[in-house]
Amino acid sequence: MSxxxxxxxxxxxxxxxxxxxxxxxxxxxxxxxFISAGERVLVKxxxxxxxxxxxxxxxxxxxxxxxxxxxLQIGANPIVGDSPGFGSLSRVAEKAGIAQVCRELGVxxxxxxxxxxxxxxxxxKVLKSFPLVKEITEVDAIINVSRVKTHGLTRLTGAVKNLxxxxxxxxxxxxxxxxxxxxxxxxxxxxxxxxxxxTLTIVDGVxxxxxxxxxxxxxxxxxxxxxxxxxxxxxxVIARLVGLHFQEVPLLALAVQRGITGIRDSEIEIRGEExxxxxxxxxxxxxxxxxxxxxxxEWVIRLFRRYVSxxxxxxxxxKRCLVCLQACPAKVITLSAGKVRxxxxxxxxxxxxxxxxxxxxxxxxxxLLGRLFLKSSSIL
Ligand code: SF4
Ligand code: SF4
Numbered sequence: 026m027s028x029x030x031x032x033x034x035x036x037x038x039x040x041x042x043x044x045x046x047x048x049x050x051x052x053x054x055x056x057x058x059f060i061s062a063g064e065r066v067l068v069k070x071x072x073x074x075x076x077x078x079x080x081x082x083x084x085x086x087x088x089x090x091x092x093x094x095x096x097l098q099i100g101a102n103p104i105v106g107d108s109p110g111f112g113s114l115s116r117v118a119e120k121a122g123i124a125q126v127c128r129e130l131g132v133x134x135x136x137x138x139x140x141x142x143x144x145x146x147x148x149x150k151v152l153k154s155f156p157l158v159k160e161i162t163e164v165d166a167i168i169n170v171s172r173v174k175t176h177g178l179t180r181l182t183g184a185v186k187n188l189x190x191x192x193x194x195x196x197x198x199x200x201x202x203x204x205x206x207x208x209x210x211x212x213x214x215x216x217x218x219x220x221x222x223x224t225l226t227i228v229d230g231v232x233x234x235x236x237x238x239x240x241x242x243x244x245x246x247x248x249x250x251x252x253x254x255x256x257x258x259x260x261x262v263i264a265r266l267v268g269l270h271f272q273e274v275p276l277l278a279l280a281v282q283r284g285i286t287g288i289r290d291s292e293i294e295i296r297g298e299e300x301x302x303x304x305x306x307x308x309x310x311x312x313x314x315x316x317x318x319x320x321x322x323e324w325v326i327r328l329f330r331r332y333v334s335x336x337x338x339x340x341x342x343x344k345r346c347l348v349c350l351q352a353c354p355a356k357v358i359t360l361s362a363g364k365v366r367x368x369x370x371x372x373x374x375x376x377x378x379x380x381x382x383x384x385x386x387x388x389x390x391x392x393l394l395g396r397l398f399l400k401s402s403s404i405l
Contacts, residue, residue, distance in 0.1 A: 027287030029253035046091035049252035052296035062100030064165035072107035075120035086122035106135025140193030149216040156196040166224040175238035177376035184256035198354035201375040235309040241385035258287040267308035335389040343386040349378035
């Protein structure tokens with residue numbers, strides 16, 4: 026049985042967040058169950074892009090602060106780090122309010138600018154090794170501190186997807202390009218979580234992001250903090266919170282197929298608050314671009330991807346900032362005649378552009394064939 030703790034947290038009031046994080050840890054046996062005095066601990070928030078805390082893009086600084094206080098209180102030595110989707114760690118952490126928290130608590134921000142090749146764990150299926158930030162090999166433990174958000178490619182981003190930020194800088198784009206099939210990409214994310222084995226995951230679910238996440242969605246109050254040892258269990262609980270069965274989250278469906286336990290309801294013990302009190306049935310989740318149980322040849326995927334997978338469309342509110350052009354791993358976004366355009370026939374449907382557009386100018390549209398297909402397979 027895998028334990029996931031839930032604590033009510035109605036706002037980002039400092040005292041309330043500290044109490045909620047402490048309550049979750051208490052339900053799991055205390056922080057001492059996970060780390061010890063003197064250990065070097067990487068606290069890994071979600072630092073996707075340089076946005077202020079109120080936008081909901083990154084893990085809220087008060088949640089990071091509360092986790093750091095727990096780590097410091099036990100006498101461990103934390104560092105804070107992530108490899109943002111766009112921009113330098115220092116700039117993103119500054120804007121997100123996390124650099125200020127680090128300064129106040131005397132905790133260093135990691136460099137995250139050197140990478141090392143780390144062998145995938147024996148259960149890995151997709152890659153033999155990962156280009157990870159060097160700090161991963163220098164710490165004794167990783168505490169994964171993510172946020173509940175929607176995501177164009179994975180539907181939800183919580184515990185497992187947050188670990189993709191341990192892949193060094195530009196290698197993230199290379200992975201999107203190498204692993205163009207959504208199911209293969211999600212298999213890689215599973216391998217990464219199994220390889221990194223975070224000691225603990227703590228999730229900011231005070232205000233979640235629904236709709237066009239992970240950067241341009243709408244804020245939705247969930248009012249809780251979650252924590253657990255198994256990141257797959259934490260994600261399974263997040264799925265239930267937003268009204269989804271684990272089979273409707275491709276990464277979790279694939280993980281169950283691969284024999285990973287702690288995902289089915291019967292394998293999870295919820296501690297602390299009653300889960301049912303926090304479930305939101307009308308949470309807006311993007312349509313899935315993947316059917317994990319669909320075994321089709323590669324050529325069929327390549328041929329039909331354009332006709333069934335959501336495709337990015339640039340709207341008139343585009344400010345021509347060119348963030349998408351720099352973020353696109355397939356290099357299919359161009360600026361011509363003063364307009365930003367996407368060469369649709371070469372787009373690999375990775376959605377990095379939509380993920381990182383700072384002006385909510387990119388929408389993911391589901392083609393008619395895709396709508397019919399997904400509806401018939403009841404995965405919408
Ligand atoms: S679509 Fe978004 S990211 Fe791309 S240039 Fe326009 S505003 Fe910038
Ligand atoms: S246009 Fe967007 S979805 Fe298509 S390959 Fe580039 S970043 Fe990915």
